[in-house]
Amino acid sequence: MLFTTLYNARAYYPVLAVLFTDLGLKLEQYVLLNVVWAAAIVLFEVPSGALADVIGRKRLLVFSAALMVLEMGLLLLAPKDGGMLLFTLCLLNRFLSGTSEAAASGADEAIAYDSLPPAGRVAAWDEVLATAMRWRAAGFLIAMTSGGLLYDPSWLNAMLPEGPAVPVELAHRLPVALVFLQALACLAVALRFEEKPPAEDHAAGRCRAALHLTLRTAAHAFRTRVIAVVLIGGFLIDAVTRNYATLASEYYRLMGIPGWAFGVIGSLIAVGNWFIPVIATRLNQKFTPVGALVLGGAAAALGLLLLAPAWPWFGLLPAMLLMLLLGYVSFTVSRHLHQVADSAQRATLLSVKGLVFNLAYGLYSLAFSLALAGLGKQAGSAFQKALGWQAGVFVIALLAYIALGARGERKLR
Numbered sequence: 001m002l003f004t005t006l007y008n009a010r011a012y013y014p015v016l017a018v019l020f021t022d023l024g025l026k027l028e029q030y031v032l033l034n035v036v037w038a039a040a041i042v043l044f045e046v047p048s049g050a051l052a053d054v055i056g057r058k059r060l061l062v063f064s065a066a067l068m069v070l071e072m073g074l075l076l077l078a079p080k081d082g083g084m085l086l087f088t089l090c091l092l093n094r095f096l097s098g099t100s101e102a103a104a105s106g107a108d109e110a111i112a113y114d115s116l117p118p119a120g121r122v123a124a125w126d127e128v129l130a131t132a133m134r135w136r137a138a139g140f141l142i143a144m145t146s147g148g149l150l151y152d153p154s155w156l157n158a159m160l161p162e163g164p165a166v167p168v169e170l171a172h173r174l175p176v177a178l179v180f181l182q183a184l185a186c187l188a189v190a191l192r193f194e195e196k197p198p199a200e201d202h203a204a205g206r207c208r209a210a211l212h213l214t215l216r217t218a219a220h221a222f223r224t225r226v227i228a229v230v231l232i233g234g235f236l237i238d239a240v241t242r243n244y245a246t247l248a249s250e251y252y253r254l255m256g257i258p259g260w261a262f263g264v265i266g267s268l269i270a271v272g273n274w275f276i277p278v279i280a281t282r283l284n285q286k287f288t289p290v291g292a293l294v295l296g297g298a299a300a301a302l303g304l305l306l307l308a309p310a311w312p313w314f315g316l317l318p319a320m321l322l323m324l325l326l327g328y329v330s331f332t333v334s335r336h337l338h339q340v341a342d343s344a345q346r347a348t349l350l351s352v353k354g355l356v357f358n359l360a361y362g363l364y365s366l367a368f369s370l371a372l373a374g375l376g377k378q379a380g381s382a383f384q385k386a387l388g389w390q391a392g393v394f395v396i397a398l399l400a401y402i403a404l405g406a407r408g409e410r411k412l413r
Helices: 002-008 013-023 027-055 057-077 083-104 107-113 121-151 154-159 174-191 203-223 225-255 261-273 276-286 289-307 316-340 343-375 382-407
Strands: none
Touching (some): 002 121, 013 027, 013 083, 013 121, 013 261, 027 057, 027 083, 027 225, 057 107, 057 174, 107 121, 107 343, 121 174, 121 276, 121 316, 203 343, 225 343, 225 382, 261 316, 276 289, 276 316, 289 316, 289 382, 316 343
C-alpha cells in the first residue's frame, strides 16, 4: 500500500503539461516526450515482468524506485528555456520514467497477490485492490492539492507582507522537489519488501528463462479470446483517457481556469476515485468483463464529446469523468487477468497488459501530436480542434469493439 501510493500519487500531476511547456517546450514536443515514455515501457514492460517472475519481484521494485529517484533529479536540474539541453534532459527523464514504470508494473501486484492465502484468494484480492485504490485516492488528494498550490505562488504571495515573495521559477520546481522526496521514501519501502527468492540459476539461464516465459505468455494472451478481448477493450479506453490526463492542465488553461485551482480539481478527482472501487466491483460482479468495459467506453465517449467545446467551468465535468475512468478500467482488466493467470506467469501476464496498453497509448499520443502539428497551421486553437477530432474517432472505435465483444460474450461468462 505504501509503495503504490508513494509511487503513483505525484504532486506534479495536476500541472504535468504546463510544467514542461512553462520550462520552454512546445506542446507538440511535450506530447512527443510522452511517446518516448510509452516507447520505453513497450521495450521493457514484458522483459521486466518475466524477470520479476524469474529473479524476483523485490529486485525489480527496488530498481524501479531507484530510477524514480534519478528521473526526478533530472527534472529538478533541467534549465528553463534551455533549448536542446532542456529537451535532452526532459527526454532522458521520460525514458527513465517509462523504464521505471515498466519495472514496477506487474511486479508490485504479483508480490502482493501471491502473499495472500490460496483459500479465498480471488475475493481477498478484490478487497486488496479496493483498499489500494483508496490509499492511492487519499495520496492523490494530498498530492494534487499540494502540487497545484505549490506551483502557483500567487495565492501565497498575496498573503505575504510587501517585500518577500516566492519567485515563480522556484515555485515551478517545488512539486518536483516534493516527488523527489517521495522517490527516496519509495526506495526505502521497496528495500524492506520480503519475498521467497526464486531458485538460483546462472545469469544466462535466467535470461533464457525470462525470454521463453515472455514468448509463451504473450502467445497465450493473444491466442486466448477471453484475455485478448478484455485487453483490447481496456487499451481502447485507456489510450484516449490517459492521453487526456497528461494534457489536463493545458485543457484547464484553455477554459481559463487559474493555476492554483488545478490542484483543487485534482483533489476532487481523488475524492471521486475513493468510490470507484465500489462501483467497479458491483459492475464487474453484475456484468462480464466485456460488458463492464462497454459501459466504461460509453462513459468515455460521452466525456470526450462534451470535452471538445471547452465550456468554461462546465467542461470540468466531462474532464473529471474521463480521469475517473482510468481507475475503473484498471480495476476491471486487472481483476479479470488475475483470475485467469497462472501464478508462475502472473507478473509476466500483467506486463503483457502493460505492454499493449502503453503501445496503444504511445501510438495514440504520436497521432495526437501529429494532429496538433497539422491543425496548428490553421486558424484557431489546434488543441481544441484535436479534442473534437478524437471524440469522433473514439466513437467509431467503440462501435467496432462492441461488435467484436458481442461475438465472444458467451465465452466470457
